[in-house]
Amino acid sequence: MKWYNALKDYQHYLKIERGLSSNSIENYSYDIKKLINYLVENTISESPISIDDTLVKEFIYHISKSLNPRSQARLISGLRNFFDYLIFENYRTTNPLDLIESPKIGRKLPDTLSVEDIDLLISTIDLSYQYQGINLGERNRAILETLYSCGLRVSELINLKLSDLFFDEGFIKVTGKGDKQRFVPIGKTTQNYIMIWKSIRNHIAVQPNSKDILFLNYKGKKLTRAMVFTIIKKLVEKSGLKKNVSPHTFRHSFATHLLENGADLRAIQMMLGHESITTTEIYMHVDRSHLSEVLNKYHPRK
Structure with a gap:
């Protein structure tokens, strides 16, 4: 073989x-x-x-x-x-890595942004920014709001379709890892920003294979993962924020802020699309001070 x-x-x-x-x-x-x-x-x-x-x-x-x-x-x-x-598949009888140990690594806690950090980044967006006659500032605001408000992975964001928007019901349909689909709540504010972008999108000559894709570039093609990273990197530099921020940072912040405000871990798991709740439990370690405050406030043995 x-x-x-x-x-x-x-x-x-x-x-x-x-x-x-x-x-x-x-x-x-x-x-x-x-x-x-x-x-x-x-x-x-x-x-x-x-x-x-x-x-x-x-x-x-x-x-x-x-x-x-x-x-x-x-x-x-x-x-x-x-x-x-x-x-x-019966090609081998032994695994040559059975006796090879992985290096011990600490559990990496996700980076997060405060609500003020997120507001700063979004306020940094030039909403009048146009390229080739297309207002991309409004698109960029809708992108950041969707990442943070719905906790999406960047791959889920760029593949989000017009037909996945169920605004009357207050949900979007997200296709995650392994093509598994889930419904995620979406707030009115984010809906409004997406609707503004949709009205701009209607004036773009959309490529045939991107007809149902929500977020497009000025050529009418689906955005790449790299483009979303670039948009965020430029905003971070412009804002002066001294943090390492990627699209995934918004997802981490989404989960952390929900937990800090009392959301149920199982509900967060479902919204994030984690197959196992043990993956979601990492957010229990993000803000230990918050957990102490909860204990002091609600437990009878303070």
């Missing part, structure tokens, strides 16, 4: 059997491609079936010099899953 054939089979398995999205499949494949490149560069002819733990250890040692512990752990986990798949 050749490496690229094995990788292609694995990607097919992730798509059909696991129901993963294209982005997730690419992430799973990334570290396997690194291993393949390492073998090619060093003229090593071992196949996915014959490669042993010694060679895998050499590769991990080689590549880990430039990786932090978290990235090393992800690398090892990704390769372990790949070889588990080969065992599942």
